Amino acid sequence: MVAHLSAAANTGRWAWIRSIVAAGFNPAEHNARLLSRYQGRTPEETLANFRDSTTITIAPTKDYPACLGEVIVHGQDIAELRGLALVPERAALLEVARYFAQKDFAVNSRTLVNGLLLEAEAAEELRHCMS
Numbered sequence: 001m002v003a004h005l006s007a008a009a010n011t012g013r014w015a016w017i018r019s020i021v022a023a024g025f026n027p028a029e030h031n032a033r034l035l036s037r038y039q040g041r042t043p044e045e046t047l048a049n050f051r052d053s054t055t056i057t058i059a060p061t062k063d064y065p066a067c068l069g070e071v072i073v074h075g076q077d078i079a080e081l082r083g084l085a086l087v088p089e090r091a092a093l094l095e096v097a098r099y100f101a102q103k104d105f106a107v108n109s110r111t112l113v114n115g116l117l118l119e120a121e122a123a124e125e126l127r128h129c130m131s
Helices: 002-012 013-022 026-040 043-053 064-081 092-103 109-112 123-130
Strands: none
Touching: 002 026, 002 043, 002 123, 013 026, 026 043, 064 092, 092 109
């Protein structure tokens, strides 16, 4: 996950397009190539690559909420594995929920939530972003 986040932070639009074309539009091959660039020989080296990426502001697309979603979702993956509690800011969660409810991105998120009734502490805000 850490190498994946580093790859996402370091891959601009044209690099992403070149990589996916070179992979024959095979997402698994494309992702493996990008991961190999950012996964260090040791966990410490992978973490150093990630730390070097935290201030980079490029993205493969202008779907910035998707990038935020990557950080939130995979940040949770990493925190859970480490036994850490990580609570993203409410505004960030709403932005990501709004985006994924409106667009099928890496997964069919819009399709999957179609017709669902979501209840949460911020149910009114979520209802508004889903309409």
